Amino acid sequence: MSLPPQATLTPLSAEVVLGKTPSLKEPVLLGGALYWLEQRPHEQGRTTLMGRSAQNEEASERTPGDWNLRCRVHEYGGGPCAIGQRANGEAVAVFVHDGDRCLWRLDLDQPGAEPQRLLTPPGDRFDGALGGGLIDPLQDRWIGVLERDGIDQLVALPLEGGELLSLHQPADFCGYPALSPNGSRLAWVEWQQPAMPWDCSSLWLADVDGSGQLSPGQRVAGASPQDAQAISVFQPIWAGSDLVVANDRSGFWNLEQWSTAEQSSLREPSWEPLLNLEAEFAMPQWVFGMSTHAWDGERLLAIACRQGRWELGEIKGRQWQLIEQPCSDLAGLCAEGGQLACIASSPTQPSGLLEVDLSNGQWSHRAAAPCPIAPEAISQPQELWFNGHGGQGTQAWYYPPAGGGHGEAPLLVKSHSGPTAMARTGLNLAIQFWTSRGWGVVDVNYGGSTGFGRAYRERLNGQWGVVDVADCAAAAQAVIDQGQAHPQRVAIEGGSAGGFTTLAALCFSDRFSAGASRYGVADLSALAEDTHRFEARYLDGLVGPWPEARETYAARSPLNHAERMSCPVIFFQGLEDVVVPPEQTERMAEALRRKGIPVEVRLFPEEGHGFRKGSTQIEVLEATEAFFRTHFAL
Structure with missing residues (x-):
């Protein structure tokens, strides 16, 4: 039976739908510049690093050629590239190249710089999986997750290259390290089987000494599988000296804050709910690199899902204040100095980069590809x-x-x-x-x-x-x-x-x-x-x-x-x-x-x-x- 005659159809081709439209991921604002990952289906799924400087509106590819940024930790990966500042203030990216599974450094402030390998494996490939990391400017190193031989570890690697330093071995899985602004404390998430991280997970915190080693970590939020109530935590960040994390003990992943500067002891942290909304300020942690909240230096910003729709806002005076913008599907939030960016789309706009100037509320949305x-x-x-x-x-x-x-x-x-x-x-x-x-x-x-x-x-x-x-x-x-x-x-x-x-x-x-x-x-x-x-x-x-x-x-x-x-x-x-x-x-x-x-x-x-x-x-x-x-x- 054919369709009714009033249904005039102009079919989209599969090539238009899927052929060359890249997938954008994990934006980062640093020094006014914006960086993001671009996965290209027309290049066999290769992921490359893109960037746009504070002065130049034109984006450029920072890892052209055969570089393929991919993390394979926990198979699903995510977080293959960490971007931050070195001890000398220069911008740097450390990424996992899928060709040899090693960490490479790219000096972002040097136009045309070639990536430098930081690990030298004995064979063609590194024998573990690395990713989900950050840049530690005080120690001039990368901190991230190593999965090898069925074990997770938090590890560090000097930005000049060398050997991996083991910082902490969890009982089972770990991820999402977050370093305090002064470099004195490191927070991260852990979970143990049979629980998945969205079922039951915990937030850990440790002091960082002058040599870069961690003190014995302590659980400061969340739960373990043995606890009576299953609680999941997601994406710790630092808002100055305060530690912020999404916690679902209320039945929804709401944001909570702990003012660590007011307590010298980690034994009895006092967490204060910032909001009490029937909204989700988190996502299931299948991969590294996801971000639903960010600190721009003065403001705590977030994306939240209410009844299947995502919205963007600021947490101000324990109130949720919406930020006007055109998109209802949001992910990958980052912020710096009154600017924010995220991956966004709407029912009529393809996925692309949404940027908002918080000083005047002006926004722009650049789609990854024109809408056909x-x-x-x-x-x-x-x-x-x-x-x-x-x-x-x-x-x-x-x-x-x-x-x-x-x-x-x-x-x-x-x-x-x-x-x-x-x-x-x-x-x-x-x-x-x-x-x-x-x-x-x-x-x-x-x-x-x-x-x-x-x-x-x-x-x-x-x-x-x-x-x-x-x-x-x-x-x-x-x-x-x-x-x-x-x-x-x-x-x-x-x-x-x-x-x-x-x-x-x-x-x-x-x-x-x-x-x-x-x-x-x-x-x-x-x-x-x-x-x-x-x-x-x-x-x-x-x-x-x-x-x-x-x-x-x-x-x-x-x-x-x-x-x-x-x-x-x-x-x-x-x-x-x-x-x-x-x-x-x-x-x-x-x-x-x-x-x-x-x-x-x-x-x-x-x-x-x-x-x-x-x-x-x-x-x-x-x-x-x-x-x-x-x-x-x-």
């Missing part, structure tokens, strides 16, 4: 609340198809990854790819998603494969009940954890007629036994303790219930994936073939968990659309 769609042609998100699993209020964003919603339109349900991620409202050209072809899209914040408080996040505890599946099916039904989609033309897609939700939904729900899984989990037992260190105990909280809950794992694994699937599925899998090994996808596809279900499998030899190459991303989008179009007879 006229504003009037953009399908904008409509908030959708519906009764999800157990009748609980659940949120999603619905994007109507070009030409408007109608009962004959196909519907695509998106199940995000994580599963702690969230469906955001910034312009997503991949969603517009579908709406420009007459599809409606519903992007679901199923139970377990971030942005709605700890209780919403904890709906998924022990219920992965149940709550998320029910919520995705209920979201689709809500759109159908509104007369905006054809009940027999509902597809679901997702990657990683979203891929698991996709496969589970196809097994345990009859709401969907086709699916697309990108590196999705098919066998929970295999994931529990084979996955990497960071997620080795993640499923304890999502499913149940392994191996005691083996029967639950088997009952929830799509691979064990292929006979319950009755609709076509397309799979995409990187052959270098260490999070979800390719064998899981191959076994799932073969089980469906034996049942006679239409299956297509696309394998990518040089991709891992999460596709980085533009050519791969284009192929995935085009192949998914062609697969659905064929099986929906569109």
